[in-house]
Amino acid sequence: MCVYDVGMDALAGLLEGPRARGAWLLRMILDPPWAVRIEDRAPLTLVTMMRGESWATLPGREPVRLRVGDVALFRGPDPYVVGDDPATAPVGVVRTDGLLYDFDGRQLCDDMALGVRTWGTSPDGASAMHIGTYQMRGEISRRLLDALPPLAVVSGEESDRPLVRLLGEEIVRDEPGQAVFLDRLLDLTLIDTLRAWFALPQADAPAWYRANSDPIVGAALRLLHNDPAHQWTVATLAAAVGVSRAALARRFTDLVGEPPMAYLTGWRLALAADMLTEPDATVGSVARKVGYGTPFALSTAFKRVRGVSPREHRDALSTVD
CATH class of the missing domain: 1.10.10.60 (Homeodomain-like)
Known part of the structure; x- marks a missing residue:
């Protein structure tokens, strides 16, 4: 049997940089009204909507609705707001340490803890999403980030995303080696999302891709x-x-x-x-x-x-x- 080694393509080369290592992963479950301002300055954040819907509001841009199954890539470091409605005022802010604070500086994550890698207002909240944050630094990563808009959304209606479902199942588990397993799963979800995004006409995929x-x-x-x-x-x-x-x-x-x-x-x-x-x-x-x-x-x-x-x-x- 002959095996053809195609080698490393341009996307694979760029993804060597943002490979997850101890990535920040969280399941967030909230009842309306809710909104959170994100100021973590993370270069790249992957958000998947698992239940209900939310709105993403970026500075100077029209709000974008995220529905069940949608996967959104937020390119930092500029702040943005995610909430049940664009008009809802944020109840807190996520800082660079990845924790949620109210606007008086009090940390809210402990009060809102709902289990392993989960926080929110109730386990049965109307909106549920998974959030994975990459701390990408360096010139190789910049080449990938420069190819993305501030917000790229792959609709759940356009393709079946089995990796998203698997990430949802695994994010709440606490098994031996789970952190490394989740890192690799987040990597695969990112690659799958990037390929789906660059295939869309509105993506204006970079020439090298x-x-x-x-x-x-x-x-x-x-x-x-x-x-x-x-x-x-x-x-x-x-x-x-x-x-x-x-x-x-x-x-x-x-x-x-x-x-x-x-x-x-x-x-x-x-x-x-x-x-x-x-x-x-x-x-x-x-x-x-x-x-x-x-x-x-x-x-x-x-x-x-x-x-x-x-x-x-x-x-x-x-x-x-």
């Missing part, structure tokens, strides 16, 4: 993402996907919006920017991993594209809380 379906450019993208350290040229990349150099350069630029080597440079430097945050990383070790022969070569490219040296980039990040 649309290009993955092209037999030539998609194969080239997978090669670049799978092995960025390889000393690629347009000629070697074209040979690997079975077309001429000119044909690949033209088709890649048309579909992705930039030439192959420019795309590769951007991907290498995004990887390098994230690798530099690792405690034991050196400019030399990172340079080798992303395809630069010397620390000087990486530093030159990094400063030309990003305006700062790799060390300045790392020092700046170390001062951010």
Whole structure:
């Protein structure tokens, strides 16, 4: 039996960044009237409506109704309000610690606890939703976030979402290894939701995502993402996907919006920017991993594209809380 390894595509590469680790997960059950202001500054939050409905209100935008089965992706860090009605005043605010407070600063989660990873007004409340928050940081994650609007909603009427139901069953369980299990399940739900969103006409999917379906450019993208350290040229990349150099350069630029080597440079430097945050990383070790022969070569490219040296980039990040 032959097994064809398609390698890492562009979406898979970007999802390496936001993989959940100890993600904040919660089931919220509330009776009307209710509204909560979210100020946790989380880069990405996934909300699934399991019962009833709610309204999401973002600054400067019309309120959006979320119905049963809908999955919503909120792209932070701007605040927003979720409630039973756009006119309902928030009863509290979720801060950066993930806890709910009233507007006098009193923590409300203990008073509203309803069981494992569950809080609200009553177990049989009219509205029930599951909330998963990603603390995504870094250049790779930013590429994914930049492809999303402030609020992306996948309707429960448009497709069956078995992962959503499974997440609902597992979020209230407290079994050995449950935290890791929920992290992986949240990852799968996110991937499923992103694929469903990017398939919608209104999503205006980014060029790198649309290009993955092209037999030539998609194969080239997978090669670049799978092995960025390889000393690629347009000629070697074209040979690997079975077309001429000119044909690949033209088709890649048309579909992705930039030439192959420019795309590769951007991907290498995004990887390098994230690798530099690792405690034991050196400019030399990172340079080798992303395809630069010397620390000087990486530093030159990094400063030309990003305006700062790799060390300045790392020092700046170390001062951010």
